[in-house]
Amino acid sequence: MELIIGLLSGAVGGNVAGMALKNLNQGTLINSLAGIVGGGLGAQILGMLGAGGMAADAAAGGMDIGAIVGQVAGGGVGGGVLLAIVGVVRNAMGK
Numbered sequence: 001m002e003l004i005i006g007l008l009s010g011a012v013g014g015n016v017a018g019m020a021l022k023n024l025n026q027g028t029l030i031n032s033l034a035g036i037v038g039g040g041l042g043a044q045i046l047g048m049l050g051a052g053g054m055a056a057d058a059a060a061g062g063m064d065i066g067a068i069v070g071q072v073a074g075g076g077v078g079g080g081v082l083l084a085i086v087g088v089v090r091n092a093m094g095k
Contacts, residue, residue: 003043005071010039010079017080024087034086035079042078043071 014035018025025031 002047002067002071003040005068006039006043006046006075006078007036008039009072009075010035010037010042010082013039013076013079014083016076017083018087021084021087023091024084026083026087026090030086031083034083038078038080038082039075040078041082042074042076045078046070046074 011032012035014031014033015028017035018028018031026034
């Protein structure tokens, strides 16, 4: 469940970053794909670091609001960061 939340929030984060940073916007499809990959990576990194409450929730057998917010934040930020990286690389290749 945590990965799905990270992927969805990553897609949203990628599109929000694309709208906010017009010079790095790659279109809805590329923004979403970069966001999904970045969100998945962000969620996994947070899980490895023990942030977001994933380890505690697995032991307790459920998710609380703190874990969900952590996954949304990690996925959104990861998606936005990866979109920025993709945008910079694609813009540099186009010059």
